[in-house]
Amino acid sequence: GAVVSQHPSRVICKSGTSVKIECRSLDFQATTMFWYRQFPKQSLMLMATSNEGSKATYEQGVEKDKFLINHASLTLSTLTVTSAHPEDSSFYICSARVRASGGGGELFFGEGSRLTVL
């Protein structure tokens, strides 16, 4: 199956610094990727849709200047958490959809990146 890779898997940073998380589709091209956030024992919350070559589409309540998304190529999307604070500590997960002729809903998810802000 399709593989989506995230890096880093874990990152610890000091409050006020910025952290970049990469999401790569390894064996397919993804014109669209999605970024989710998940707090412990909670569900995934969609943050934004990353569109190759254009601006990301953010969900309501997600700060665009706080969570910068860049989708510069068909295989790479990055999420940068700017001026991180402890409340930004979370599990960030990206996903990408392989184009299906039947329009099915199979999304492939990365392994997630756990961010801890001290």
Added chain:
Amino acid sequence: GESVGLHLPTLSVQEGDNSIINCAYSNSASDYFIWYKQESGKGPQFIIDIRSNMDKRQGQRVTVLLNKTVKHLSLQIAATQPGDSAVYFCAENKGNAGKSTFGDGTTLTVKP
């Protein structure tokens, strides 16, 4: 409002038994529904999906049932194994945009 929710937060079954995980949704405009499995510390893994014009779909050891009348979705796992222990999420999609709206999740624990 739009929501996808689950009836029970936890489910414990004996190895070899069948498991049934339920999900209620409120958006009747959804095009298809998906079940995901998430193991601890990992990203969700696609299990099976079903289009809104279907009532049932079977996969390997899994069956998804969709009841549009009562807006209910269920995942049946046959002969549950310890490796099935995980959190299961139902999700809904509209159109081909690909993004999924996730429900709260049910933690399945399989006892040996």
